[in-house]
Amino acid sequence: MAADPTGVLTGQHYLDGNHAACEGALAAGCRFASGYPITPSTEIVERIAARLPRMGGMFIQMEDEIAASITLQGAVWGGKKALTVTSGPGFSLMMEHIGLAAMTECPCVFIDVQRGGPSTGLPTLPGQGDMMQARWGSHGDYEIIALCPESPQECFDTTIEAFNLAEQWRVPVMVMMDECVGHMTERVIIPSADKLSVLDRRWTTKKPGEYRPFDVGADLVPDMAKAGDGHRLFVTGLTHDERGYPVMNHKAQEKLVRRLVDKIRLNADKIAHYEEDQIDGAEVVVISYGITARVAQRGVQIARDKGVKVGTMRLIVVWPFPETRIRELAQKTRAFVVPELNYGQMSLEVERVAAGKVPTVLVPHGGGEVHDPEVIAEAIIKAARSVS
Amino acid sequence: MAVTEIKFGGFGGQGIILAGMIVGKAAALYDNKEATLTQAFGPEARGSACSAQVVVSDSRILYPYVHRPHIMMLMSQDAYTRFSPELAKGGTLVIEEDLVNPVPLPEGAVVYKAPATRIAEELGRRMVLNIVMVGFFASVTKLLSAEAVRKAVQDSVPKGTIDLNLKAFDRGFEWGKKIAN
Numbered sequence: 001m002a003a004d005p006t007g008v009l010t011g012q013h014y015l016d017g018n019h020a021a022c023e024g025a026l027a028a029g030c031r032f033a034s035g036y037p038i039t040p041s042t043e044i045v046e047r048i049a050a051r052l053p054r055m056g057g058m059f060i061q062m063e064d065e066i067a068a069s070i071t072l073q074g075a076v077w078g079g080k081k082a083l084t085v086t087s088g089p090g091f092s093l094m095m096e097h098i099g100l101a102a103m104t105e106c107p108c109v110f111i112d113v114q115r116g117g118p119s120t121g122l123p124t125l126p127g128q129g130d131m132m133q134a135r136w137g138s139h140g141d142y143e144i145i146a147l148c149p150e151s152p153q154e155c156f157d158t159t160i161e162a163f164n165l166a167e168q169w170r171v172p173v174m175v176m177m178d179e180c181v182g183h184m185t186e187r188v189i190i191p192s193a194d195k196l197s198v199l200d201r202r203w204t205t206k207k208p209g210e211y212r213p214f215d216v217g218a219d220l221v222p223d224m225a226k227a228g229d230g231h232r233l234f235v236t237g238l239t240h241d242e243r244g245y246p247v248m249n250h251k252a253q254e255k256l257v258r259r260l261v262d263k264i265r266l267n268a269d270k271i272a273h274y275e276e277d278q279i280d281g282a283e284v285v286v287i288s289y290g291i292t293a294r295v296a297q298r299g300v301q302i303a304r305d306k307g308v309k310v311g312t313m314r315l316i317v318v319w320p321f322p323e324t325r326i327r328e329l330a331q332k333t334r335a336f337v338v339p340e341l342n343y344g345q346m347s348l349e350v351e352r353v354a355a356g357k358v359p360t361v362l363v364p365h366g367g368g369e370v371h372d373p374e375v376i377a378e379a380i381i382k383a384a385r386s387v388s
Numbered sequence: 389m390a391v392t393e394i395k396f397g398g399f400g401g402q403g404i405i406l407a408g409m410i411v412g413k414a415a416a417l418y419d420n421k422e423a424t425l426t427q428a429f430g431p432e433a434r435g436s437a438c439s440a441q442v443v444v445s446d447s448r449i450l451y452p453y454v455h456r457p458h459i460m461m462l463m464s465q466d467a468y469t470r471f472s473p474e475l476a477k478g479g480t481l482v483i484e485e486d487l488v489n490p491v492p493l494p495e496g497a498v499v500y501k502a503p504a505t506r507i508a509e510e511l512g513r514r515m516v517l518n519i520v521m522v523g524f525f526a527s528v529t530k531l532l533s534a535e536a537v538r539k540a541v542q543d544s545v546p547k548g549t550i551d552l553n554l555k556a557f558d559r560g561f562e563w564g565k566k567i568a569n
Contacts, residue, residue: 014413014425184452185409185425187416291452298450373451 001200003027005193006055015188017155017181018043021111022051023190024159025083028198030109031057032075032082034068036090039123040179041113044085065090069097073106077235079201079226081163085111088130089120092137098172099138100237102260105214105222107166107201111159111175113182114341116367126179127367128290128341132348134174135319141257143264145271146174146319148290152186158316164199165271165317169263170221176318178341180291180370208232213244214256220263268320275314282311283384285333287326287350288340289315291370296339299376306377308384321349330357334387339363339376359387391449392531395457395474396440397467398487403518407461408440410522410540411532415444418536424449437467444531461525462488463504463518472497482525484517500528502563508556516556519545523557527564534561 007026015023022044025033033052035045049059057080062068065086072082086094091112101108116122117129134146145165147158159175166173204211204223208230214222225231234244239256241247264271279285284303288296293314300310311333315322329336335358338347343364351360363379365371394411398404408425415423424443441454460475461482462468468488475481478496485501493499504520511520519541526537538557545553 012417014409014416014423016425180426180452183426185412186423186449294450294452301450370451370453 001198003193003196003198004029008193008196009190010192011190013188013190014185015152016043016183016185017149017152017177018113018183019047020152020188021149021155021159021175021177021182022047023188024156025109025163026051026055027156027190027193027196028081028160028163030081030083030163031055032072032080033057033059033084034062034071034075034082035059035085036062036065036068038065038087038090040115040182041085041087041111041177043182044111044113048083048085065093066097069094069110070100072108073097073101073104076106076108077227081107081167081201083109083111085113087113087115087123088117088127091130091133095133095137098144099140099142101172102138102142102144103140103237104235105170105260106172107170109159109162109166109173109175111177114176114178122368124179125368126291126341126370128176128178128292129345129367131176131318131340131342131345134176141261143261144171144174144319145169145264145317146176147273147316148176148318149181149316150290150294150314151181152184152188154316155181156188156190160196160198161273164197167199167201168221169267169271170202170224171264174319176290178291204231212242214240214242216259219267220259264320268322269324271317271320272322272325273317274322274325275316277312278309279311279313279329279332281309282333283309283388284335284337284380285311285313285329286337286339286376286380287313287315287346288338289318289346292339292341295370295373296376298373299339299371299380302373302377303380303384306381308381310380310384315346318346321346321353323353326350326353330354334358335383336360337363337376337380337383339365339371339379341365341367341370359383391443391445392459393454393457393476394442394444394459394461395454395471396442396461397437397471398463398518399436399466400438402463403515404438404463405440406544407518407522407525408442410537410544411525412442412444413544414532414536414540415442418539419532421446421532422449424452426452426454437464437470439467439471459529459531461521463521465489480529482521482528484521500524500564500567502560502567504560507559507563511552511555511559513552516553519553519556520560520563523560524564525560526557527561528568
């Protein structure tokens with residue numbers, strides 16, 4: 001369905017990624033946000049706090065990130081689309097409640113504007129060190145979805161996509177930005193509301209008494225009821241049955257947790273979103289995401305100028321990891337090169353899926369700036385030589 | 389056109405970031421170019437040397453940061469001392485002549501000077517110094533069309549100050565034309 005025009009700031013703007021992400025959230029129908037402002041994500045919170053009350057929404061500044069990450073879930077169960085925003089140190093505090101959102105299948109969006117870490121690290125400078133944390137940071141087995149934008153325009157686009165994916169699959173969805181993309185200002189085109197595709201919540205059509213909160217159909221995702229609409233609704237972080245009631249045994253665990261994992265794993269190809277260029281005949285394929293994918297493009301140009309056949313795959317959805325496609329690419333190319341602003345996170349996934357068919361070369365960088373494109377070019381050229 | 393890297397420098401409070409924002413917006417929204425603005429974020433920026441960086445290009449910008457600017461617009465001696473050694477060889481310096489003494493001069497640099505503070509004072513508001521400089525910048529660099537930059541000034545400054553800021557832009561632009569003749 002089309003977006004609600006009250007949240008859509010149609011026009012051409014010159015915005016930074018943080019402001020653009022905020023506009024994406026509002027266009028997607030987000031009407032509640034909670035947060036505990038932290039550099040380099042503060043501009044999102046500032047803007048959404050100013051914008052939400054003018055369209056009937058609400059922002060609450062909480063006492064910390066633990067509170068912010070549960071407050072938005074209360075708003076979701078009350079019927080709103082909701083967002084919280086943070087950076088690494090706050091993301092760490094939110095992990096407990098990300099697990100709760102996964103367990104209760106609460107559709108909500110977390111934006112992490114990544115900075116250099118660990119700990120307080122580099123508050124005003126970029127990093128991509130939270131990629132594995134986004135996937136595995138909470139305890140127990142679960143799946144989430146995560147996206148990585150490479151520009152202010154994509155901060156707008158992927159935040160809408162994040163809300164849509166959250167509603168479709170009922171998982172917490174992470175928008176894994178970074179300081180560079182968040183603070184970089186570029187042209188952002190916001191279309192009219194009727195040109196935007198926005199998913200509504202999967203409201204149940206069943207009557208009170210017939211509805212059970214965790215009954216599922218073929219896609220393994222349950223429909224929702226709004227608290228207060230007359231349905232019996234019980235939501236808990238304990239292992240539960242279709243009624244939502246706690247059941248403490250291995251059969252209930254197998255049934256529930258298997259489904260939480262399968263609803264994403266079995267649908268990973270549908271959720272996948274990536275861009276490829278010049279894959280056919282490529283000796284080397286560069287796999288990257290976020291700001292690094294953009295800088296890597298420059299490295300790819302340098303390597304191509306020196307005669308290397310390089311293809312690129314830019315991940316927009318990073319979790320679930322696009323295993324099917326990377327397995328195919330491992331049959332077509334001779335090496336993967338993975339630059340990222342950490343000392344090896346998504347490169348481990350590439351290596352796992354490549355399963356020894358072709359080598360995976362990490363181009364690490366601790367963060368604090370972006371890669372020098374020449375360094376990426378050198379890694380590509382070296383990888384091409386070593387396999388030719 | 390190849391990629392043009394620009395650095396704007398001065399001290400916190402002069403409107404350096406706004407100057408960069410106006411040039412970036414003019415290029416990206418009104419002059420059919422690509423433009424990426426980045427700014428130095430840090431606890432040390434307030435009151436001391438601060439900067440904004442803009443990359444302008446006819447094609448997609450892949451690398452967002454500025455390391456060897458082709459053009460620098462500088463509005464304080466501290467910013468000149470810190471940033472001018474980064475200027476690309478044969479690059480252009482656009483300076484406020486009462487606030488910056490361009491010594492030492494980077495090799496091959498072309499310098500354009502304007503008394504922007506005095507012009508702003510003549511207009512009655514010293515605050516519009518940055519917009520006088522933006523007009524002067526547009527005039528001497530000819531990187532973007534005057535209409536595009538003027539339009540970007542118009543929709544970047546607070547309502548109620550638009551006329552004053554457009555006057556500031558025009559006076560800076562005229563000064564550039566005058567010294568070219």
